[in-house]
Amino acid sequence: MTMFKLSALSFVALVMGFVSCKKEDQKEEVTPAVTKTDSVRASTTGNFAFYSFKDGKAIEVSDSATTKWDFGIRFVSIIVNSHASGPGNVGVVTEKGIFDTYTVAPESGYAYDTTSSKLAINSEVTGGWYNYSGPPTHSFSPKAGMFFVFKTTDNNYVKVEMLSARYEDFVGPMPTHIWHKFRYVYQPDGSREFK
Amino acid sequence: MKLQLSFIIFLLFFYSFPLYAQDSLHRGPVNQLLRDTSVNGNEMLNEVVVTATRTENRVSNIPLPIQVISAATIRQSGAQRLIDILQMQTGLMIASNPLGTALQGYPNPFGDGIQMQGLDPAYTLILIDGEPVTGRNAGIINLGRIAVGNIKQIEILKGPATSLYGSDALAGVINIITDNPQKNDFNFQSYYATNNTLGLTGSANLKTKKAAWQIFGKRYSSDGYDFDKNIYGQTVDPFTDYSFSGKMIYDFSDNSNLLASVRYSSGKQKNAYLIYPDNSVVAVGGHTIEEDKSIFLRFKNRVHNLISYSVQVYGANYANNANVYYKNDGALFDHIGLSQTLIKPEIQLNIGKDPKSLWMTGVGYNWEKISSTRYDKVHQLNSWYLFGQKQWVFNNANIITGLRYDKNVLYKAQLSPKIAFAYKFTPEFILKASVGTGFKAPDFRQQFLNFDNAMVNYNIIGARELGNVLQDQINKGLLEDNEDVRRYMIPVELKPEQSVGINLGFDYTLKVNTVFKLNVFRNDISNLIESYSLPFISKNGTGFFSYKNVNRVFTEGAELTIQHRFNKQFSMNLSYQYLIAKDKEVIRELKNGEIYKRDPLTNVSSPVDLSDYKGLYNRSKHSGNISIRYNNDKLKGSVMIFAKYRGKFGYNGLDGFNDGNDILDDDREFIKGFTLLNISATKNLGSHIDIQGGIENLLNYTNKVYMPNIYGRIYFANLNFKF
Numbered sequence: 058m059t060m061f062k063l064s065a066l067s068f069v070a071l072v073m074g075f076v077s078c079k080k081e082d083q084k085e086e087v088t089p090a091v092t093k094t095d096s097v098r099a100s101t102t103g104n105f106a107f108y109s110f111k112d113g114k115a116i117e118v119s120d121s122a123t124t125k126w127d128f129g130i131r132f133v134s135i136i137v138n139s140h141a142s143g144p145g146n147v148g149v150v151t152e153k154g155i156f157d158t159y160t161v162a163p164e165s166g167y168a169y170d171t172t173s174s175k176l177a178i179n180s181e182v183t184g185g186w187y188n189y190s191g192p193p194t195h196s197f198s199p200k201a202g203m204f205f206v207f208k209t210t211d212n213n214y215v216k217v218e219m220l221s222a223r224y225e226d227f228v229g230p231m232p233t234h235i236w237h238k239f240r241y242v243y244q245p246d247g248s249r250e251f252k
Numbered sequence: 253m254k255l256q257l258s259f260i261i262f263l264l265f266f267y268s269f270p271l272y273a274q275d276s277l278h279r280g281p282v283n284q285l286l287r288d289t290s291v292n293g294n295e296m297l298n299e300v301v302v303t304a305t306r307t308e309n310r311v312s313n314i315p316l317p318i319q320v321i322s323a324a325t326i327r328q329s330g331a332q333r334l335i336d337i338l339q340m341q342t343g344l345m346i347a348s349n350p351l352g353t354a355l356q357g358y359p360n361p362f363g364d365g366i367q368m369q370g371l372d373p374a375y376t377l378i379l380i381d382g383e384p385v386t387g388r389n390a391g392i393i394n395l396g397r398i399a400v401g402n403i404k405q406i407e408i409l410k411g412p413a414t415s416l417y418g419s420d421a422l423a424g425v426i427n428i429i430t431d432n433p434q435k436n437d438f439n440f441q442s443y444y445a446t447n448n449t450l451g452l453t454g455s456a457n458l459k460t461k462k463a464a465w466q467i468f469g470k471r472y473s474s475d476g477y478d479f480d481k482n483i484y485g486q487t488v489d490p491f492t493d494y495s496f497s498g499k500m501i502y503d504f505s506d507n508s509n510l511l512a513s514v515r516y517s518s519g520k521q522k523n524a525y526l527i528y529p530d531n532s533v534v535a536v537g538g539h540t541i542e543e544d545k546s547i548f549l550r551f552k553n554r555v556h557n558l559i560s561y562s563v564q565v566y567g568a569n570y571a572n573n574a575n576v577y578y579k580n581d582g583a584l585f586d587h588i589g590l591s592q593t594l595i596k597p598e599i600q601l602n603i604g605k606d607p608k609s610l611w612m613t614g615v616g617y618n619w620e621k622i623s624s625t626r627y628d629k630v631h632q633l634n635s636w637y638l639f640g641q642k643q644w645v646f647n648n649a650n651i652i653t654g655l656r657y658d659k660n661v662l663y664k665a666q667l668s669p670k671i672a673f674a675y676k677f678t679p680e681f682i683l684k685a686s687v688g689t690g691f692k693a694p695d696f697r698q699q700f701l702n703f704d705n706a707m708v709n710y711n712i713i714g715a716r717e718l719g720n721v722l723q724d725q726i727n728k729g730l731l732e733d734n735e736d737v738r739r740y741m742i743p744v745e746l747k748p749e750q751s752v753g754i755n756l757g758f759d760y761t762l763k764v765n766t767v768f769k770l771n772v773f774r775n776d777i778s779n780l781i782e783s784y785s786l787p788f789i790s791k792n793g794t795g796f797f798s799y800k801n802v803n804r805v806f807t808e809g810a811e812l813t814i815q816h817r818f819n820k821q822f823s824m825n826l827s828y829q830y831l832i833a834k835d836k837e838v839i840r841e842l843k844n845g846e847i848y849k850r851d852p853l854t855n856v857s858s859p860v861d862l863s864d865y866k867g868l869y870n871r872s873k874h875s876g877n878i879s880i881r882y883n884n885d886k887l888k889g890s891v892m893i894f895a896k897y898r899g900k901f902g903y904n905g906l907d908g909f910n911d912g913n914d915i916l917d918d919d920r921e922f923i924k925g926f927t928l929l930n931i932s933a934t935k936n937l938g939s940h941i942d943i944q945g946g947i948e949n950l951l952n953y954t955n956k957v958y959m960p961n962i963y964g965r966i967y968f969a970n971l972n973f974k975f
Contacts, residue, residue, distance in 0.1 A: 153846065153848075155848075155857055155858070155859075156857060157856075172732055172734075173789075173791060174731065174732060174737075174788040174789050174790065174791065175732075175734075175736055175787075175788055179787055181785035181786070181787055181789075181795060182785040182795065182797070183783075183784045183785045184784070184785060184787060185785070188910065188912070188913065188914045190904050190905025190910065194905045194907075194908050196905045196908050196910055198850075198910035198911075198912055199850075199912060200848075200912055200913065201848035201849050201850035201857045201911065201912025201913055202846075202847070202848025202849075202850075202857055202859070202912070202913075203848075218857075220850070220855045221852075221855070240855070
C-alpha cells in the first residue's frame, strides 16, 4: 500500500514537473540559476565564518560589518546578515521537504535575526537545524528534509541545504573547528524561480 | 549437615520451596499449600516469592510473570555483584545513561542499570527486602554497587507493579531477598579474579530459641582496566567497595516477631581526567565516594487465625560526593555532592484465609529529601499512599486485584489499578493474564535541577525552577523581557510518566521434568519526560534546557522459557525474548511523510518509509540465554555453563554514521549481536570447604568504544569455608 502511494506520489510529481517545465518553456528566457556545493570551516569558539552566495565564497572577518556576506556560522550556530547580526536585510524561510524538487521561493514569511537571542535560523540542540548524536562521537548532522530559502543581501533568492558537519580534529572535550558542507541554488536575476 | 554441598546446591535449585517458607507467620498456610500437590505437580514452579503480592506465594499461584534466581544459582555462578547476575537473565540488558558513556577518559558517573521489557533502567524499581534502594543518578541506580553475598533469592517481577509499590515500578520490580539466619553457622569466601579483583565475604548466623542474628560483611576491590593508553585516565578506574549488614529477628511467640536490620555500603572510586581551560591541558583527579545507609524495623503480629498485621519503618540515605583536585598544586577543582534521604513508615493488614481468600491493605508515607550542589536548596518530595489487594484462590482459578492511591504534593494524585487472573485448564496447563497501570513520578532532577555548565555554555533547569531562573536572567540583563521568553516562564507542571502493561501467557508442564513458559507483553507509556532546548540564548551565549512531557512509546514482545531436567545430573534452561520498542510520535510523523533521510554518500534526501523504522535505539529484537548444569554426587562436583546472547541493537551516531534524522532506520546504525559465555566449576572438599574456578566471557567479546563495561575474558577462583 505504502509502495503504491509512493509510486503514485512520484508519478504525480513527475507529471507536475513536466507540466511546470512546459510552463517554463512558454515563458521568456530566464537567467539560469547557479548550482554549487561548498564548505566553510567554522571555529567552535572564535569568530563566525562568513559566506556570500553572490561571490560563491567565504568572506573575511574584517568584512563582518558590511553587507558583503549572507550568513555566518560558528560551531553549529548560524546567523544571517540582518538586524542584530549585520547591516544587511537577509531573511530566511525554513522549509521541509525535498530540496531538488523545490522550485519557487515563497513571497513572504521571511525571518530575520531580530535580536541576538532570537535568530532567523534555529540553531538549538533540539528543534534546531541539526541532529546531535551525543557521546561518544558527539557528531552533528543536518536534519534531512530541511533546507533554507534566503533572500540575500543583494535581494536575490537562494535555496540552501546543509549536507554535513565534520570535525577537523577532536582532542579533548572541545573540538576547535568544524567543516560544514552545503549546496545551494542561487538565482541571480531577482526572480523567485530556481531554474 | 553431612550431605555433600553440591548435592545441597542441587536440592536448593530443584526442591527449594520448603527451605524458603521460613517466615513463622506465614509458615502455616504456605506449607499447607505446598503439600497440596494437586495444585501443580511440578517442583520447578514451586518457589515461594513475596514480590508479586507482598505476601508469600508459590510461583505457580501467581498469575504474573515472575522469575526467581536462587542462592544456589548465584553461588554456582561465582558472581560478586548484582549487575553480573542480572545481565545474564532473559530479557534483562545492561543499559547506562548515554550521557554517562565514558568520553575521552571521563569516568562514567552514573553506572549501569538494567533494561526490562525494553524499558530504560529508570522504570524498574529496585528493592532490597521489599524496600526501595535510594540514589538514582540520571535515573539509574548503579547496580554495580550492590554486592552479592547474603542473598536468599532475587525475584524479578515483570509488568507494572505500581499497584503495590508506587512510583518507578513501570517495567517491573527486582527484589533482592536477603538470607534469614537458620542455624548457627559461619561462612567465609575469598574471591580473586583478573584485574586484581579481590572479594572477601564473611557472614555469621546465630539462632537461639527466640532470636536469630546475622552479621555480614564484604570487601570488594579491583584495579579496573584501561582500554586505550592514548586517552588520559583509565576506562574503569580502581575502586574499593565495602558492604556491611546486620539483622535480628526476635520471635515473641509463634504469632508475633520483630525484625531489625541495618545496611551500610560504600564505594570509593578513583577518578582522573583532563580539563581544557583556555585551550590549555590540565590534569585533575580525586575520588568519588558513594555511601548507602539504611535501617529497617518491622513488627509482625497474627492476632487471629484470619488477621495479621505488620508495622514497619524504613529509613535510607544515599550520598555521592566527588572531589576533584588539580594534579599540579592539589587545589580543589570541583566538588559535586548529592544526598538523598527517605523515611517511610508503613502499616499493612492481612485479613482472610491465606491464600484462598486474602485481603491485604496498607498505608504509608514517604518523606523524601534531597540536597545537591546542583540544586539551589534542599528539596522535599513528600507523598502518602494507600493500597489494597484482594486475592482469591479457587480450585482451577485464582484472581488478584489491586489498587493503589498515591498523593504527592507536586502533582495530581495517581490511582493505579491492577488485575491478574490465572486459570488451570489441566494440572499441567495454566493460563495467566494480567493488566496493570504504572507511573513514574518526575524526579528531583526534572523538577529542581539548576545546573549551569559555564565551560560548555549551557544551563539545565528543572521544570519548576525554569520561571525563576529565566526571571533571574532577565533581572541580570542577560535575557530580553519579551513574549518569546515569557512563554517559558509560565510554571510547568510535569505530569508523572504513565504506563499500561498487559501480560498474557501460560505455564505448560510436559511430564515432571519439562516446563514451557510463555509470556507475551505490551507496555504503552505516555507522558515520557524528555529534555528540550529553549529556542533562545542569553546575551552571553548560554543555551537553556528544561524538561517536558513529550513522547509516547510502546514496547511489546514475547518471552519463552523451556526448563528441562534430563536426569539427576543434567538440567538445562533455555530462554528467548523477542522485543519491539517504538516511539508513537515517530510513527505518526512517518505516516505523515515528515521524516527524511539523507544518503551519507550521495547527499540525496528522501522520505523515510514507515517500514524502514526499526524502533528505539539500544533495544535488541532478539535475545536469549541458555544454562546447563551438571552435577556429580560421586565426584562431589558441579559445572555450570551460562550463555547470554544479545542480538544486534541500534546506536545513534554509531561510528559517525548519520543519515540526517534521529531515528533508527538504517542497518549501519546497528551494533552487532554478541554472546557472553560463562563457565564455572565447583568441587566440594569435605563438609567445610569447597573450591570454585571459572571463566567469565570465555569468548572474549569486547567492544571497547561502545560497551566499555565489558572487559573481556576474566578468570576467577573462589574458596568457600562453612562452619
